Amino acid sequence: MIADWPGLKALALGMGLPEVTDTTAWGNPCLKAHGKMWCWWSPYVDAAVFKADFDEREMLLAADPETFLMHPHYAAHRLMLVRAGRIAPDWARARLLRQWRDAAPKRWLKNWDGQQVQTGGV
Known part of the structure; x- marks a missing residue:
């Protein structure tokens, strides 16, 4: 299990996806994909932040409140x-790959x- 930002960052960068940059946003470390926020750790609670639509978020919060949570800043x-x-x-x-693809032009x-397909990559 991933327990902190260095672990999540290492996993994300280890995926070897192009167009990913190690940077900051609002004074906090993050990774951007295609110039958009992609991967970061919340400065409000000890948790990673992932993109999700509202319905999926509600389903995950209800299904596993020990794993998923919400903070008012993100509501x-x-x-x-x-x-x-x-x-x-x-x-x-899997989540990061989907988010990376969603961010790509x-x-x-x-x-x-x-x-x-030609090179047999990802």
Whole structure:
């Protein structure tokens, strides 16, 4: 299980996805994909922040409140929090890949997907 920002950051960078930058936002460390917030740790609670639509967030909060939580700062946004020490690496990889793809410009992603098929990549 991933317990902290260094662990999540290492997992995310270890995925080897292009167009990812190690930077800061609002004074806090984060990773951006295609120039958009992609991966970060909440400065309000000991938890990772992931993108999720409101329906999915409500479903996850109801299904597993020991793992998923909400902080008032994030309530109005399509985001969810996952408690430190409860982040399954396989779940995080799948979530991050989906978020990375969602952030990519469609034309860029089409070209990248074509290259992956040709080279047998991701």
